[in-house]
Amino acid sequence: MTATTFAGTVWIAVFAAALIWEIISLGLTSIWFCGGAIVASIAGFMGANYYVQIILFIVVSAILLIALRPVAKKKLIVSGAPTNIDRNIGSRVKILETVDPAEGTGLIKIGDVEWRAISESGRILNKDSFAEITKIEGTKVFLKEVSE
Secondary structure (H helix, E strand, O other), X not given: OOHHHHHHHHHHHHHHHHHHHHHHHOOOOOHHHHHHHXXXXXXXXXXXXXHHHHHHHHHHHHHHHHHHHHHHHHHHOOOOOOOHHHHHOOOEEEEEEEEEOOOOEEEEEEOXXXXXXXXXXXXXXOOOOEEEEEEEEOXXXXXXXXXX
């Protein structure tokens, strides 16, 4: 095997490793190195010096990362879709159990389901008073006081 064939083959192995890692991680972490490895492989097969190959790999990978990652993240990564429960944000609810941040208590009911309630302001919200839902995260409903 000649030195040029060896160099080109090594960069193809780097390409394959980066591609496999990208397939496993699915996080847009190593796809950029695939482009750099292809360019370095071509340079290797053409007989370029090892230093030139390494510089090409680094420069092309960096350019791809800087130029395309923001675009790819915007187009490919989908943010969480709102759920039906989000329609309750802004609704008034009756507090079933006193919302006390110090005690970690608080309960409301949305439809037929009881939810853990948290005071957005950190103040105590009394049982049987009314509050407005400001946001919902997981199984927690954040509330703010409303005057009746």
